[in-house]
Amino acid sequence: METADLKGSPPQVTDQARRLLLAYLSTAEAQSLPYSKLARALANGEVTAQMGMIAHEEVLKSPPDAYRDAACASGCAFCCILSGEDGGTITGAEAARMHAALAPLAGQPDGRDWHAFACPSLDPVTRTCRAYDARPIICRSFFSTDAAACEENANGGEADGAAVLSSHLIYLAMHGLIRLALAGVIKVPSYSLARLAAGAFSGHSLEHSLTAARHPPRMLDDARKGSGVALARARRR
Ligand code: SF4
């Protein structure tokens, strides 16, 4: 982990991710956290999510100008149309939190009653998130200066305006580094937010929903590279 590179991630992003992970590992060592617990927390994404939130809060202390000018508002939900192949990349820990928040809503109308590819967590009438406090990093990171661009992009366009906070790249890089470090020891999966939420609305158990939502391994790398390209495009504007 101390020297590994992640193809497709900007080197400074990989370095920031590495620093956060090494800080976590140092604290875990100081607290004598048992190896089995540490490996589980790394593999299920608890560490990625926890340290990702620290990176997120750090970025929000001095956000980019575009974030200050964002057009985002309650009820504006084109960014919740998850039509990409990955369905919104999340970790197992985030998936578990989402499932716990959504399970009581099983059987109710969901976001797909508004748009076929909308996140099921979305209220189809108010177009607000019904798992707001449990929403994963990806939902906290996306913003746009132009809601019309988001609508266009949700329908397959490539309009300018939408962007992600750099902390999202750091979060994805952390999960990638953990996967590299634990290769051959324990699997470090990622999951589809859309499929996980669909499982919860269908009344399926967490285990069943996780199985259905589990990504093939390449999906995390694809999300990492795709987010890097999106951030680079946003910075060029
Ligand atoms: S990212 Fe786009 S669709 Fe989502 S709230 Fe902001 S402006 Fe609206």
Ligand code: SF4
């Ligand atoms: S979890 Fe909430 S914020 Fe995230 S995509 Fe789904 S409805 Fe939108």
